[in-house]
Amino acid sequence: MKDSECAPLEKLLNQISGQWTMYILWTLDTNGVMRFGELRRKVDGISPKVLTQRLRMLEENGIIYRYYESTIPPQVSYELTERGKELSKPLYDLCELASRWYGDETKM
Amino acid sequence: MKDSECAPLEKLLNQISGQWTMYILWTLDTNGVMRFGELRRKVDGISPKVLTQRLRMLEENGIIYRYYESTIPPQVSYELTERGKELSKPLYDLCELASRWYGDETKM
DNA sequence: TTACGCAGTTACTAAAAGGTAACTACTTTA
DNA sequence: TAAAGTAGTTACCTTTTAGTAACTGCGTAA
Numbered sequence: 093m094k095d096s097e098c099a100p101l102e103k104l105l106n107q108i109s110g111q112w113t114m115y116i117l118w119t120l121d122t123n124g125v126m127r128f129g130e131l132r133r134k135v136d137g138i139s140p141k142v143l144t145q146r147l148r149m150l151e152e153n154g155i156i157y158r159y160y161e162s163t164i165p166p167q168v169s170y171e172l173t174e175r176g177k178e179l180s181k182p183l184y185d186l187c188e189l190a191s192r193w194y195g196d197e198t199k200m
Numbered sequence: 201m202k203d204s205e206c207a208p209l210e211k212l213l214n215q216i217s218g219q220w221t222m223y224i225l226w227t228l229d230t231n232g233v234m235r236f237g238e239l240r241r242k243v244d245g246i247s248p249k250v251l252t253q254r255l256r257m258l259e260e261n262g263i264i265y266r267y268y269e270s271t272i273p274p275q276v277s278y279e280l281t282e283r284g285k286e287l288s289k290p291l292y293d294l295c296e297l298a299s300r301w302y303g304d305e306t307k308m
Numbered sequence: 309t310t311a312c313g314c315a316g317t318t319a320c321t322a323a324a325a326g327g328t329a330a331c332t333a334c335t336t337t338a
Numbered sequence: 339t340a341a342a343g344t345a346g347t348t349a350c351c352t353t354t355t356a357g358t359a360a361c362t363g364c365g366t367a368a
Contacts, residue, residue, distance in 0.1 A: 253356095
């Protein structure tokens, strides 16, 4: 009877549909490898706590890599995994469409 | 200095990234016009309260239409607007990719 | 006559999520 | 010697959110 359900989609959406999450992914997608502080500045308004939570969750789900270098001060970088990069196209489409709907005067 | 921010994308994501929201949109996209009860059964596990909240919000944002017919019992139908239908492609892409990642044994 | 279905709404409660601020360790600056 | 900066982490508290259950009014089915 269930003719149009999609459990995988539900699972994926649970992983990426939290507040900030897709915007973080889009930021990583357009900027490539980024350090924590850099991301924090780009994703304007996010608190370090929430940013850490999102990054940890995305790492656990295999969507981003985390590179830790124990220099002083420590450098931690984040990057989309191959899977993460597959989100690039739908994110780009959403961004394009959002720019058409709401204008892109603040973009780029 | 802000070289890769996208306010329109942030705005759009705020509208569609709540729990259930994109799954509701995907369900409407694949089923066409749907009544409240039908949607409720497809979006398994959602409570009527939350479904109402999401539908109202999506209507306010111009993403879905709400048709009310005061028959007895009343018939209320929902459908994607032209804007809503623009979300179809990214949603389809996400669904396809989710099926590849997590398997589609429970789908269709 | 009683129950059920539609399409919600409302009140109440429980859980999760978010922000703020303080804290880590270490180096550089004053 | 002490303060400040980097890159986060943690504790605490408040706010938001979600779920449950009961209720609406009207008609049909049992």
